[in-house]
Amino acid sequence: xxxxxxxxxxxxxxxxxxxxxxxxxxxxxxxxxxxxxxxxxxxxxxxxxxxxxxxxxxxxxxxxxxxxxxxxxxxxxxxxxxxxxxxxxxxxxxxxxxxxxxxxxxxxxxxxxxxxxxxxxxxxxxxxxxxxxxxxxxxxxxxxxxxxxxxxxxxxxxxxxxxxxxxxxxxxxxxx
Amino acid sequence: xxxxxxxxxxxxxxxxxxxxxxxxxxxxxxxxxxxxxxxxxxxxxxxxxxxxxxxxxxxxxxxxxxxxxxxxxxxxxxxxxxxxxxxxxxxxxxxxxxxxxxxxxxxxxxxxxxxxxxxxxxxxxxx
Numbered sequence: 152x153x154x155x156x157x158x159x160x161x162x163x164x165x166x167x168x169x170x171x172x173x174x175x176x177x178x179x180x181x182x183x184x185x186x187x188x189x190x191x192x193x194x195x196x197x198x199x200x201x202x203x204x205x206x207x208x209x210x211x212x213x214x215x216x217x218x219x220x221x222x223x224x225x226x227x228x229x230x231x232x233x234x235x236x237x238x239x240x241x242x243x244x245x246x247x248x249x250x251x252x253x254x255x256x257x258x259x260x261x262x263x264x265x266x267x268x269x270x271x272x273x274x275x276x277x278x279x280x281x282x283x284x285x286x287x288x289x290x291x292x293x294x295x296x297x298x299x300x301x302x303x304x305x306x307x308x309x310x311x312x313x314x315x316x317x318x319x320x321x322x323x324x325x326x327x
Numbered sequence: 328x329x330x331x332x333x334x335x336x337x338x339x340x341x342x343x344x345x346x347x348x349x350x351x352x353x354x355x356x357x358x359x360x361x362x363x364x365x366x367x368x369x370x371x372x373x374x375x376x377x378x379x380x381x382x383x384x385x386x387x388x389x390x391x392x393x394x395x396x397x398x399x400x401x402x403x404x405x406x407x408x409x410x411x412x413x414x415x416x417x418x419x420x421x422x423x424x425x426x427x428x429x430x431x432x433x434x435x436x437x438x439x440x441x442x443x444x445x446x447x448x449x450x451x452x453x454x
Contacts, residue, residue: 231362233363234362234363235361235363235431235432235435236362237359237360237361237435237436237439238359238360238361238362239358239359239360239439239443241358243360244358244359244360244369245358247360247367247388248358248369248386248388251367251388304362305362306362308362308363308365309360309365309367311365312364312365
């Protein structure tokens with residue numbers, strides 16, 4: 152499996168130097184840009200197109216805290232990506248359900264826009280807490296902590312999905 | 328992607344949407360979520376004194392396949408005992424609705440919702 156941190160020559164840590172990440176991405180992006188290989192042999196061109204796609208994938212993963220954490224776990228042998236298991240944390244799911252009901256009841260008008268913003272603030276604050284927990288768990292490097300990290304990531308997936316839904320309702324109002 | 332007529336029917340006219348009072352002793356509640364897609368499903372069973380499921384309701388936030396899967400199981404569990412209900416397999420659901428492979432997890436969600444509800448009932452009545 153490709154180690155994206157190595158590809159970007161960055162230390163494998165959750166709190167990445169964002170400036171270094173972006174600078175390295177821009178450099179690698181230029182080095183592998185297909186335009187530079189317009190006159191190259193087909194095989195070489197293809198290899199560079201693949202390399203370029205890989206650089207962009209890596210950047211997307213490393214840029215997102217959740218996907219970065221997921222990649223770190225993957226490198227430790229904990230695979231989450233294709234998991235089909237369900238989650239049954241009752242208290243957590245109840246809250247997710249309540250938020251979605253609340254979101255459904257928000258009117259599609261100017262008033263709704265304010266309510267959406269409040270809700271998004273609340274969700275973001277919780278995301279921040281989960282990321283904080285995730286950071287300290289990932290630093291522990293134990294099997295138990297890795298499993299707990301995986302649980303935090305699973306929860307974050309619901310939270311980010313909720314933010315997407317809030318955003319799409321916002322778009323719907325703005326398009327009126 | 329072509330969806331089956333049954334799936335579209337359950338999605339467009341979902342059966343038994345709603346909720347029972349979760350504090351009612353005859354009501355069992357199962358809550359499950361699929362991290363892969365962020366779907367959340369709540370399935371409630373109303374169980375008679377003879378141990379037979381008299382009614383079922385659901386609320387699902389998720390894609391069409393998740394809604395159709397939960398709608399379908401509310402129909403299937405009615406008239407069954409709890410032990411019979413937990414025999415319902417995700418593959419039966421997937422087959423009935425002709426779910427595409429990428430949506431199999433929706434049927435797993437529905438199967439696990441039944442199991443979670445039955446477990447809730449058993450823990451409510453364990454003493």
